[in-house]
Amino acid sequence: MATVKQMHNEQYGDFFEVKNKKGVTLLLSPFGARGLELNLPLVEGSRNILVGFDTIEAHKNAYYNASIGPVAGRIAKAVFELNGKTYQTEANQKGNTLHGGFLGFDKRNWSAETFEEGEKAGVIFTLESKDGDAGFPGNLKVEAIYTLTDNDEYKFGFKATTDQATLFNPTNHGYYNLTGSPENSIDEHILEVHASQVAETRDDVTTTGRILPVAGTKFDFFSPKAIGDTMLDDPFVLDKDQDCALVLTSPDKKVSLALTTTEPAIVIYTTGKAEVGDVMNGGKMAFHGAVAIEPQKIPGTESYPEFGSITLTPEKPYFAESSFKLSY
Structure with a gap:
């Protein structure tokens, strides 16, 4: 039976521990409605595969494992049109709006409610974002729902309602290193992404509106291969006929994550020079020490209708869910 309990320590302050019957433990914080640790019970001992800082204080200016919103990614030139307005x-990064602005979902304290339902348990985090926050219209009510099941599924999802039309494209900004330590590079991790296309980006990582084939490029992970020295900060457009969106496997083949998602795209980001030396859970960050996996709509959709829509209206509540099947 999966269980959840509220806890407190000097390292994380108030947090929640979700545990399944096999001994997988997921630690969650109301600050940014984020994950802190995901510990897998391997034969040789516990392995934490989430990369984050070693204190909650250090997370206050970082996106590690947080709920991101109201719009993940970049809004070019920090401006958009909606219903003629x-x-x-x-503009919190290079003249663009990144991850919801200066005080996005990741920097807010969410209220929390736990649940235990037979073979699953978790936390529902709730946040209200007021009309005009960071320039976005609409009074939003948002839920970020984290679940751990006895079937070794780690799930996160979002629900939201608004009182007027607005933009909404949240994600979980999870960072992973399946060796259990960011002191090890991810170069030998095996990555498989069921995306035959990628959204083209500019130097400032805003999207251009073009969708390009991955075949013959560094983005071609349709068949599993080592990440190697590939640096990524790019939206992979998932093929619609694929049940599994992505698989990530540790170099020792003892741990893998298989992702399914209701979302049409995944932004994949690999850490680089900027993060080197940061004191994390499990050691100091190496170059290429973690990979972020962010299921969402394609960034820039507000400017390119051919990508779909990220408009949320009062008439239709929002729902999206992603699930990692944990193998160890």
């Missing part, structure tokens, strides 16, 4: 949002 132009909205100016906060």
Whole structure:
């Protein structure tokens, strides 16, 4: 029977521990509605595969494992049009709006409610975002739902309602190193992404509106291969006929994650020079020490209708869910 309990320590402050019957433990924080640790019970001992800082204080200016919103990714030039009206949002990175502005979902304290339902347990985090926050219209009510099952599934999802039309494209910004330590590079991790296309990006990582084939490029992970020295910060457009979106396997083949998602794309980011030396859970960050996996709509959809829509209206509540099947 999966269980959840609220805990407190000096390292993380108030947090929640979700545990399944096999001994997998998921630690969650209300700050940013984020994951802190995901510990797998291997024969040789516990292995934490989530990469994050070693204190909650250190997370206050970082996206590690947080809920991101109201719009993940970049809004080019911090401006968008909706229903004939132009909205100016906060330009918090290189003249663009990144991950919801200066005080996005990742920097907010969420309220929390736990649940235990037979073979699953978890936490429902709740946040209200007011009309005009960071320039976005609408009073939003958002739930970030984390679940751990006895079948070794780690799930995260979002529900939301609004009182007027707005943009909404959240994600979980999970960082992973399946060796259990970010001191080890991810070069030998095996990655498989069932995406035959990628959204083209500019130097500032905003999307151009073009969708390009991955065949013959560094983005071609359709068949599993080592990440190697590939640096990524790119939206992979998932093939619609694939049940499994992505598989990540540790170099020792003892751990793998298989992702299914309701979302049409995954932004994959690999850490680089900027993160080197950061003191994390499990050691200091190496170059290429973690890979972020962020299921979402394609960034820039507000500018390119051919990508779909990220408009949320009062008439239709939002729901999206992603699930990692844990193998160890």
